[in-house]
Amino acid sequence: MTFAELAQRRLSVRDYLTQPIEEQKIERILDAARLAPSANNFQPWRFVVVTSEKGREAIIKSYPRDWIKPVPLFLLVCGNRNESWKRKSDDKDHLDIDLGIVIEHICLAATEEELGSCIVCNFDTALCRAFFNLPEAIEPAAIIPIGYPTNPDIFTNSLKKRKSISEVVLRESF
Numbered sequence: 001m002t003f004a005e006l007a008q009r010r011l012s013v014r015d016y017l018t019q020p021i022e023e024q025k026i027e028r029i030l031d032a033a034r035l036a037p038s039a040n041n042f043q044p045w046r047f048v049v050v051t052s053e054k055g056r057e058a059i060i061k062s063y064p065r066d067w068i069k070p071v072p073l074f075l076l077v078c079g080n081r082n083e084s085w086k087r088k089s090d091d092k093d094h095l096d097i098d099l100g101i102v103i104e105h106i107c108l109a110a111t112e113e114e115l116g117s118c119i120v121c122n123f124d125t126a127l128c129r130a131f132f133n134l135p136e137a138i139e140p141a142a143i144i145p146i147g148y149p150t151n152p153d154i155f156t157n158s159l160k161k162r163k164s165i166s167e168v169v170l171r172e173s174f
Helices: 003-009 023-034 053-062 095-112 125-131
Strands: 045-050 073-080 138-147
Touching (some): 003 095, 023 045, 023 073
Antiparallel strands (some): 045 073
C-alpha cells in the first residue's frame, strides 16, 4: 500500500470488536511510534500499553463512552516536558507537536495492520495519572483505542470530509 492509500484509509473508528490484538501487531505499532521524528530528536514520549481488564476499566472510567467499552487495547500517550525541546528564540515548547507526530504514526501503523484507532483527548487526566502511577513530569496527552473494527470495509467505504487544497494551501504569502 502506498502512503497516499494509507493516508486515505486512516480514519477515526468508533465501533470495535472485542477480539484481542496479536502481540506482533502491537509490537509493530509501538515500533512505528518509536521511529517517529521529534524536535531535536529528544523523543519526549512514553506509551502505557493497557490490555488488562483493570486498566481498561480505568481508561473507560476516564472517558465514559459506550463505544470504547469493547476496545481490547488502549495506548495512553504521555509526554515529558522536562525532556521536550524548547525553541531558544521564544521558549516555545515542542512537546505537543512531537506528541501529535507520534500519535499519527500510531494511528497510521494501526491502519496498516487493518486495525481501527481514534485519538481521544477529552478524558480525565487526573484519574489516568493516579491509576497508572504517572510521575509528576509525565503528562497524559491522549488515549488511543486500537482494535478490529466491527465493519472491516470501513477503511475503503468511508468518505473523508476534508477542505479542498485551494482552501488550505497558500503560495508564498497569506
